[in-house]
Amino acid sequence: xxxxxxxxxxxxxxxxxxxxxxxxxxxxxxxxxxxxxxxxxxxxxxxxxxxxxxxxxxxxxxxxxxxxxxxxxxxxxxxxxxxxxxxxxxxxxxxxxxxxxxxxxxxxxxxxxxxxxxxxxxxxxxxxxxxxxxxxxxxxxxxxxxxxxxxxxxxxxxxxxxxxxxxxxxxxxxxxxxxxxxxxxxxxxxxxxxxxxxxxxxxxxxxxxxxxxxxxxxxxxxxxxxxxxxxxxxxxxxxxxxxxxxxxxxxxxxxxxxxxxxxxxxxxxxxxxxxxxxxxxxxxx
Numbered sequence: 574x575x576x577x578x579x580x581x582x583x584x585x586x587x588x589x590x591x592x593x594x595x596x597x598x599x600x601x602x603x604x605x606x607x608x609x610x611x612x613x614x615x616x617x618x619x620x621x622x623x624x625x626x627x628x629x630x631x632x633x634x635x636x637x638x639x640x641x642x643x644x645x646x647x648x649x650x651x652x653x654x655x656x657x658x659x660x661x662x663x664x665x666x667x668x669x670x671x672x673x674x675x676x677x678x679x680x681x682x683x684x685x686x687x688x689x690x691x692x693x694x695x696x697x698x699x700x701x702x703x704x705x706x707x708x709x710x711x712x713x714x715x716x717x718x719x720x721x722x723x724x725x726x727x728x729x730x731x732x733x734x735x736x737x738x739x740x741x742x743x744x745x746x747x748x749x750x751x752x753x754x755x756x757x758x759x760x761x762x763x764x765x766x767x768x769x770x771x772x773x774x775x776x777x778x779x780x781x782x783x784x785x786x787x788x789x790x791x792x793x794x795x796x797x798x799x800x801x802x803x804x805x806x807x808x809x810x811x812x813x814x815x816x817x818x819x820x821x822x823x824x825x826x827x828x829x830x831x832x833x834x835x836x837x838x839x840x841x842x843x844x845x846x847x848x849x850x851x852x853x854x855x856x857x858x
Contacts, residue, residue, distance in 0.1 A: 585610065585617040588624050602627075604664040609655050649677065654690040657711040658703070665714055669722060679726055679759055683752045684844065691715060691748060712748065719751050726759035733760075733855045734787035737779055739767030740823075741791060741805040744798035749823055753792065753844060760848055762787070773805045777812045786817050788851050790841060793825035799835065806836030818854070820847065 583591075588608075589599035600617065603610035609623045619627075649672040656665035672686050673679070691711075698708040736757055738750045747769030754766035767779060780789055789809060793802045802821065809819050821832040822841025832840035841847045 581620050581622070582613070582618040583621055583624060585619060588619050591624065592628070604656075604661070604667055607652065611659060649675075649686045650689040650693075653686055654693055657690055657694060657714055658707060660707075660710045660714060662714045662717055665718055666721060669718060679722075680756045680844070682722070683756060687715065687718070688752065715748055716751070719748070719755065723751075723755045723758075726755045728759065728761055730761065732763040733851075734785045735763045735765060735783050736788045736790065736851065737765045737767065737776075737783060737786065738790045738792065739771045739776055739779075740769040740793065741776070741798055741801040742770055742772050743801045744769055744793055744795060744825075746794040749794055750790075750792040753790065753822075753847070756844055757848070757851070760852075762851065771805075773801075773808050776805055777808050780809060780817075781812055786814070787854055788818055788820060790820040790822065790847070791837070793821065793823040795825050798825055799831075803835045810836055818850075820850075822847065 585599050585603065586596055589596045592599060599608070602608040603617055603619070608619060608627050610617050610619045612618070649668060652668045653665055656662075656668055669682060669686065672682055677686065694703065694708055694711050697703045698705065738754050738757070740747060740750055750766055750768065754764045757764050763785070765779065765783070767776060780786065791802055791805060791809075793799060802825075806819060806821065818838040819836070820839050820841045821835060821837035826832050826835075826840065829840040829842070839850065
């Protein structure tokens with residue numbers, strides 16, 4: 574038995590034999606997230622339970638058929654989650670590419686596939702089910718995925734105007750603003766994503782330097798960051814032009830009342846509402 578291997582593990586070569594497929598086919602199942610697998614040293618393994626579920630049609634490989642028939646909905650987020658936890662960038666990209674080929678739109682790829690996987694990783698870390706290095710590694714892989722997928726959001730043609738997005742000082746999570754920025758680019762906006770942990774003075778300068786600014790969006794994922802978010806919003810209100818609304822959103826902001834009390838003009842409760850609100854502003858210009 575190899576170091577790290579348990580009695581419940583089956584080498585992928587053996588799993589391929591039981592599935593009556595070539596080893597590379599079984600390997601592709603794992604890399605695409607169709608069959609859960611894990612690497613020990615230089616070799617891939619699956620658990621007996623996962624292989625049994627795969628064979629019986631209950632595993633992650635099985636598409637979910639809606640009641641009454643129709644097209645199957647594959648659990649892409651679950652597949653991506655497994656690849657992110659394993660730090661498998663190539664496999665994770667393969668899952669996202671497969672989701673796109675199946676008809677998933679670019680914005681839903683982020684909202685229904687990537688975002689839920691990232692939320693689940695955060696929850697597992699908080700429950701003590703993941704080592705911190707696994708969570709950090711998954712975040713790095715997610716950033717690299719966005720770097721590869723993001724440029725595909727940008728359409729041809731004239732941009733509607735500029736939107737500035739960023740997170741306040743002490744807010745360490747930049748992935749949410751990066752995903753919102755890509756989705757808004759897909760809607761035809763010129764987006765300046767300032768990222769995470771932006772000093773207030775720097776954020777204000779970016780707003781002042783913008784030429785065709787339509788909206789500013791501050792993203793907060795942690796309740797601890799609401800204090801610095803409030804400070805940023807106060808500074809932005811002093812610096813901004815009166816026709817440029819300031820939005821506040823993210824998992825750290827729980828209600829419209831909270832957003833307004835912190836100094837925002839509007840609360841971003843969903844990406845769809847943000848898109849529609851910005852489009853209304855653009856039509857008025």
